[in-house]
Amino acid sequence: xxxxxxxIALLAALPALAQDxxxxxxxTRDASKGWEGVGRLDxxxxxxxxxxxxxxxxxxxxxxxxxxxxxxxxxxxxxTFEAGLRDGRxxxxxxxxxVLAHPDYVHGGxxxxxxxxxxxxxxxxxxxxxxxxxxxxxxxxxxxxxxDQIGIVSYGRDRAxxxxxxxxxxxxxxxxxxxxxxxxxxxxxSGAPVFRLRDGQFEIVSVVSAMAEVDGKIISIGTSLQQPxxxxxxSFAQQHTGGARNVIINGQRSEGGAKFVRP
Numbered sequence: 001x002x003x004x005x006x007x008i009a010l011l012a013a014l015p016a017l018a019q020d021x022x023x024x025x026x027x028t029r030d031a032s033k034g035w036e037g038v039g040r041l042d043x044x045x046x047x048x049x050x051x052x053x054x055x056x057x058x059x060x061x062x063x064x065x066x067x068x069x070x071x072x073x074x075x076x077x078x079x080t081f082e083a084g085l086r087d088g089r090x091x092x093x094x095x096x097x098x099v100l101a102h103p104d105y106v107h108g109g110x111x112x113x114x115x116x117x118x119x120x121x122x123x124x125x126x127x128x129x130x131x132x133x134x135x136x137x138x139x140x141x142x143x144x145x146x147x148d149q150i151g152i153v154s155y156g157r158d159r160a161x162x163x164x165x166x167x168x169x170x171x172x173x174x175x176x177x178x179x180x181x182x183x184x185x186x187x188x189x190s191g192a193p194v195f196r197l198r199d200g201q202f203e204i205v206s207v208v209s210a211m212a213e214v215d216g217k218i219i220s221i222g223t224s225l226q227q228p229x230x231x232x233x234x235s236f237a238q239q240h241t242g243g244a245r246n247v248i249i250n251g252q253r254s255e256g257g258a259k260f261v262r263p
Contacts, residue, residue, distance in 0.1 A: 020182050021168040025159065027086055034202070036084035036091045036135040038153040038163055038193060041065065041124075044078040050154045050163075050192035051081060052204060053137045056129035058236075060229070061191030062209050063101035063122040071108045074099075079124060083135055085155075086162035091135055098125040100239065102232045118177040118223050120209040122191075123236055141196055141203035143224035144171045144179070150205060151195045152220070156186030174224065183220045185211045194222055 026032040037053040041061055049065035059081055068074050076096045084091030101107075102119040144150060148171045153163050169183035183194065185208055194206035206222035213219075 019168070020170065020184070021166055023159075023164040023166050023184055025162050025164050026153070027162040031165075032084060032086060032163065033134075034136075035153050035163060035165065036132075037138055039081050039083035039090065039092075040085045040155045040160070040163075040188075041191060042080045042082060043074060044080075046074070046078075048155060048160065048188055049190045050156075050188065050208070051124070052153075052191075052193035053083060053130060053135060054123075054140065054204070055137050056131055057126045058137075059124050059126065060193065060204070060207060061122055061124065062207055063105040063120045064107060064209070065191050066099050066101050066122050067107045076124070081124070081126060083130060084163075088161065092130045092132055094126040094128055094130065096124045097127045098239075099123075100232065100236050102228055103235045104231070114176045114178045117209045117221055119228055121207050121223060121225065121228055121232055123232060138193065138195075138202060138204050140225060140229060141198065141205045142226055143174070144196055144205045146171050146174050148196065150181065150183065151197070151202075152181075152183040152185070152189075152192055152208070153195070154185060154189040154192035154208065156188040158186070160188060169220075172219065177224045177228070179206050179222050179224055181206070181220045181222065183208070184218060185220045186218075189220075194220075 026035055041049045041051040049061050051059040051061035054060045066074055076099050079096035081094045082090035101122040105119040149168055151167045153165050155163055166184050171179055172182055173180040189208050192208040193204045195202045196205045206225050208220050208222050210221040211218055
């Protein structure tokens with residue numbers, strides 16, 4: 001199933017969705033409270049993605065962030081995780097000792113293939129755990145449904161020095177393990193965590209893999225995270241005992257109208 005077919009169906013019959021909120025810069029300590037576990041993942045010689053802490057020594061991002069512009073894998077020593085980075089200062093800064101993409105992720109395949117996006121996740125191991133009362137790992141939730149309200153925290157082009165929060169966006173469609181979302185993303189937002197609020201706690205329900213432009217509106221694309229992440233964490237743990245054992249997973253337009261790009 002290609003994304004183009006999904007877009008055509010989406011344009012034909014969009015569900016009634018709550019109005020999206022605007023992006024708000026988390027550029028003060030008060031504004032960023034609770035979001036310090038989201039950070040900028042700097043990649044020497046390439047740029048940056050967004051990542052989130054899911055265990056004191058493990059961060060989650062998009063698998064395509066692990067590959068260079070020539071499609072070769074990037075070595076761990078080129079990554080730095082800047083948790084809660086704003087105005088040049090991070091709440092915690094860590095180097096990376098190990099990186100692992102989903103075992104079924106194939107980089108450089110057709111950019112509109114759902115099979116690539118559904119496995120576009122990766123975990124990276126920090127050189128030292130982050131144990132800070134203000135920087136709390138986020139739990140992983142079961143997959144959201146079409147029409148669910150979600151939110152996103154991300155870095156991006158023209159807003160690289162502080163994270164931005166979109167408190168309300170929507171799951172527009174879900175098919176073959178892939179989510180189409182109304183969340184506002186930009187280059188640099190790859191790997192950004194998508195959150196849902198449940199019982200007073202923010203849970204990660206997806207990771208931004210790509211974006212598309214449909215009738216002039218940017219939409220974001222990500223995976224239904226739960227099952228792909230479970231497989232990834234199993235591979236991670238098999239490589240090195242310890243690792244990810246403590247991660248919490250809850251609940252086990254026309255043909256030329258869409259432009260798909262990696263953010």
